[in-house]
Amino acid sequence: xxxDHAELINRAQAWLAEDPDPETRDELAKLVxxxxxDGVAAELAARFAGTLQFGTAGLRxxxxxGPMRMNRSVVIRAAAGLAAYLKAQxxxxxxxxxxxxxxxxSADFARDTAAVMVGAGxxxxxxxxxxxxxxxxxxxRHLGAVAGVEVTASHNPPRDNGYKVYLGDGSQIVPPADxxxxxxxxxxxxxxxxxRPEAGWEILDEAVLTAYLERTDAVLTPGSPRDTRVVYxxxxxxxxxxxxxxxxxxxxxAPVVVAEQAEPDPDFPTVAFPNPEExxxxxxxxxxxxxxxxxxxxxxxxxxxxxxxxxxxPAPGAPEGWRxxxxxxxxxxxxxxxxxxxxxGTFATTIVSSQLLSRIAAAAALPYEETLTGFKWLARVxxxxxxxxEALGYCVDPEGVRDKDGITAALLITELAAELKQxxxxxxxxxDDLAREFGLHATDQLSVRVEDLSLIADAMRRLREQPPAVxxxxxxxxxxxxxxxxxxxxxxxxxxxxxxxxxxxxIESARVVVRPSGTEPKLKxxxxxxxxxxxxxxxxxARTAAAAALAAIKRDVSAAAGI
Numbered sequence: 302x303x304x305d306h307a308e309l310i311n312r313a314q315a316w317l318a319e320d321p322d323p324e325t326r327d328e329l330a331k332l333v334x335x336x337x338x339d340g341v342a343a344e345l346a347a348r349f350a351g352t353l354q355f356g357t358a359g360l361r362x363x364x365x366x367g368p369m370r371m372n373r374s375v376v377i378r379a380a381a382g383l384a385a386y387l388k389a390q391x392x393x394x395x396x397x398x399x400x401x402x403x404x405x406x407s408a409d410f411a412r413d414t415a416a417v418m419v420g421a422g423x424x425x426x427x428x429x430x431x432x433x434x435x436x437x438x439x440x441x442r443h444l445g446a447v448a449g450v451e452v453t454a455s456h457n458p459p460r461d462n463g464y465k466v467y468l469g470d471g472s473q474i475v476p477p478a479d480x481x482x483x484x485x486x487x488x489x490x491x492x493x494x495x496x497r498p499e500a501g502w503e504i505l506d507e508a509v510l511t512a513y514l515e516r517t518d519a520v521l522t523p524g525s526p527r528d529t530r531v532v533y534x535x536x537x538x539x540x541x542x543x544x545x546x547x548x549x550x551x552x553x554x555a556p557v558v559v560a561e562q563a564e565p566d567p568d569f570p571t572v573a574f575p576n577p578e579e580x581x582x583x584x585x586x587x588x589x590x591x592x593x594x595x596x597x598x599x600x601x602x603x604x605x606x607x608x609x610x611x612x613x614x615p616a617p618g619a620p621e622g623w624r625x626x627x628x629x630x631x632x633x634x635x636x637x638x639x640x641x642x643x644x645x646g647t648f649a650t651t652i653v654s655s656q657l658l659s660r661i662a663a664a665a666a667l668p669y670e671e672t673l674t675g676f677k678w679l680a681r682v683x684x685x686x687x688x689x690x691e692a693l694g695y696c697v698d699p700e701g702v703r704d705k706d707g708i709t710a711a712l713l714i715t716e717l718a719a720e721l722k723q724x725x726x727x728x729x730x731x732x733d734d735l736a737r738e739f740g741l742h743a744t745d746q747l748s749v750r751v752e753d754l755s756l757i758a759d760a761m762r763r764l765r766e767q768p769p770a771v772x773x774x775x776x777x778x779x780x781x782x783x784x785x786x787x788x789x790x791x792x793x794x795x796x797x798x799x800x801x802x803x804x805x806x807x808i809e810s811a812r813v814v815v816r817p818s819g820t821e822p823k824l825k826x827x828x829x830x831x832x833x834x835x836x837x838x839x840x841x842x843a844r845t846a847a848a849a850a851l852a853a854i855k856r857d858v859s860a861a862a863g864i
Contacts, residue, residue, distance in 0.1 A: 310336060312349050313367070319492040320366065322373040322409070329366035355379060355483040358675075358820055359474070361454055361463035364405055371406070371462045373413055374492060379464055380414040380450070381495045382486030384421035386478075387447055389485070392469070393422055395447030398505075400428040400437030402453040402539050402606045403565035404462050407431065410452045413497070420496030423447075426503040431539045431565060432510065433607035434465070435706035439513045440505070442471040442703070456536075456576035456604040457821065459569050471703040472680035476791070510543070516701040517547045520709045522642060526719035527552040529598045532590040533711075534559035536575045536582065537566040538605025544708050551712055553719075556601070559589045569605070577602040577611035577625070577693065587613070587621040598718050598727075603707040609693040610707035612714055614728050626728070629655035629744045629829075631714060632689035633735055634728055635697060638717045639687050640665045646686025649679050652783075652790070652797065653814045653827040654691040657735065657742040664739070673793050675819065676705045691744065691827065733840060740809060740831045741840070743847035747826035747855045748818075749864045757817045757824045760862040764796055764815060769861045773853030775800040775811055783816075800854075802831075807846040809833050813858055824864060828854050 313333050320326045332348075335341040348367030353360055353375055360379055362371045387393060397418045401411035411427055418425035426444065428437060434451050441449040449467040457463070466474050466482065474482065489495065531548075533556035535541040541563055548556055561571050562585060569575040572582045583602060590597045590613075600613035600623055612631050616624035626634075636648060636658055647668040650658045662669035667686075672678035679688040679696065680703040688696040694705030697713050714728075721727055736742075751757060768780050781787070783795035795816035802809040811830040818825050830850045832843040 306336070306342065309342070309346055309349060313345060316349075316367060316374070320372070320374050321377070321492070325366035325372045325374075332366070355382070355486055356479055356819075359463060359465040361457065361461060361820055363460050364462055371464075373406070373409060376410040376464060377413050377417055377492055377495055377497070378486055378489045380417035381421070381489045382482055382484075383448065383450070383466060384418055384423055385485040385488070386482045387423065388421065389481075392447040394424070395469070396424045396426060396444060398426050398428070398437060398440045398444055398446045398449045400434065400440070400449070400451045401431055402434070402451075403431040403567055404452075404454060404605070405459070405567045406462055407452045410462065410464065411450075414450050414452070415502035416497040416499070417495060419501040420498050424503070425501075426505050428509065429505050429507060433540050433543050433603075433708060435608055435702045435704060435708055436510060436513050436543065438467060438471055438702045438704040438706070439516065440509050441467055441469065443509065443512055445469075451606070453606040455606050455820070456574065456609065458574060459567060467704075473675075473677035473704065475677050475681070513701075514543070514546055514550055516698065517709050517712055518550060519701065520698050520713050521551055521716050525716050526723045527716070528554065529715045529719040529722065530554055530593075530596050531556040531715060532559065532586055532593055532597050532600045533557065534562045534583075534586045534589075534602045535565075535607065536572065536577065536602055536605055537562050537564070537569045538575065538603060538607060539565055540603035540605075540607030540707065543607065544603065544711060547708050547712055548715075551716075553715055557589060557593050557597070559586050561585050575605050577604060577609070583611070583613065583623075583625060584621070587623045591622055598722060599715060601711050601715070603711070604693070607707045608705045610695060610710040610714070611693050612728070627744055628689070628691040628693045629657065629742070630732055631693070631710075632691070632695060633657045633661065633742075634717060634731060635689065635695055635710065635713055636661045636687060637731060637735060638713060639697070640667070644686050647682050647684045649682040649685060649688040651675070651679065651690045652795075653816070653825075654689065655742045655744050655829055656812065656831070657739055658689070660739040661735070671789070673790055674816065680704055691746075733837065736834050736840060736843070737837065740833050741843045741847055743830050743832065743844070743851060745828045745851040745855060747828065747858060749824045751822050751824070754822055756864070757822075760824055760864050761794065761796070761815070761817065763863050764861060767861070768796075769798070769857065772798065772800055772813065772857045772861075773811070773850055774806065775803060775808060775850075775854075806850060807832055807843070808850050811850065811854065813854060815858070815862065824862070826855070826858050826862070828858070830854070
């Protein structure tokens with residue numbers, strides 16, 4: 302035990318000796334000094350229990366000193382590994398574009414990345430200031446770069462940061478590139494052997510943002526109505542200036558911005574989690590909308606790096622006066638809008654998102670595909686015209702941004718609201734139309750956050766060893782273990798259950814997908830039930846049946862998983 306402790310102290314001191322950041326050096330030095338305390342020793346051991354793994358989401362983790370935290374040492378190694386990978390691919394003289402959000406250390410990580418790229422012989426260009434992730438995804442293709450890096454932890458808690466990598470096609474990395482980059486990172490030696498010049502990279506001017514904004518105009522129909530009144534929150538992130546500029550260019554009224562959340566703030570002081578889906582995150586936006594009066598048509602939120610878009614509609618009977626639309630609902634609305642504009646190309650979503658998109662695409666005689674979760678997969682669909690995932694991610698202009706984009710999605714949903722408003726209708730009315738035409742597709746999610754990741758592994762093992770035969774009184778007609786992969790999907794850690802409908806319940810069919818989150822310590826269960834709707838008068842009864850079925854499925858899945 303004493304030997305283990307001494308080894309831990311030696312590793313910490315070796316890390317300390319090459320850490321370029323005074324803040325994390327001081328932090329680690331204090332931990333080493335107090336390491337005789339059992340609690341401190343446990344904290345130190347956790348930080349040196351391995352290395353933060355580079356995967357298909359790049360890197361993401363809590364800020365702090367040590368190889369299991371996000372810090373400048375980890376980022377420099379990641380950048381050096383990426384540079385070595387690009388050189389091995391024959392891109393050693395290419396351009397790498399680097400963007401960053403307003404989180405703690407983001408600007409430092411971006412500058413370190415630029416320095417490492419230049420030191421390795423590549424060219425590097427930094428976006429001019431903290432900007433939305435979609436601007437970086439756009440800039441890669443616009444500037445002909447061989448790769449891009451976005452320093453962001455998206456909607457994670459304030460203590461986190463991350464490092465997202467794109468290749469030259471403008472989409473996020475997938476296997477085998479992730480493994481190739483990870484191998485190069487593992488091969489990086491001492492940090493003093495990684496050249497990091499003090500200058501040599503370019504800081505881009507406003508032209509790249511202007512080009513992005515010019516591209517956002519393309520998602521709208523010339524001459525369409527533009528009189529939607531919007532309350533908007535950037536959720537303490539970097540979306541405000543870009544979204545307001547895009548709205549102004551489009552001719553929409555200036556959004557009413559939620560004052561308390563308008564400025565970028567890495568501490569996210571008004572929300573427990575800076576994610577529009579989290580309980581309470583939209584409270585200030587709804588309060589602003591109520592204060593603005595009855596003329597507000599929509600509430601829109603971006604997450605902190607503005608690649609996601611949340612939408613709420615007036616709901617006089619709701620406690621807040623507003624109802625948040627689910628990502629699946631916004632995804633269907635945007636699809637319907639694009640179909641009405643005679644969009645051509647493949648419509649795509651993920652295996653955990655609503656199956657309603659498949660019916661919309663089929664009715665429009667459009668190709669349809671499903672991928673694994675994440676835009677790293679959706680962006681690679683051949684002939685892609687539109688993609689969405691239930692976690693508030695939408696790609697409405699894949700030729701401009703081959704990733705989810707919360708700015709262009711906000712523009713398109715705002716235009717749709719204006720078109721409906723001109724006809725005396727709203728987004729909720731169009732959702733009713735879709736339910737009558739294709740059946741009510743009601744979705745919900747059971748999401749369990751854990752401190753101990755072994756609980757997630759235990760739940761997945763329990764479901765595999767004792768698979769449920771019935772959920773909510775509906776027979777499981779088919780069960781897929783997604784670790785085996787399919788003809789259309791590579792292997793992933795997930796389980797999918799298809800449930801047969803029954804005349805007694807009024808349910809046509811149901812589906813459950815269970816998977817560990819790829820970016821957070823959560824087990825996620827995605828639920829969907831489909832209820833036929835014969836007429837407008839039948840909608841309330843259909844919603845009641847769907848809600849009861851979803852609640853029962855959630856209860857039974859929780860029991861089967863032991864969570």
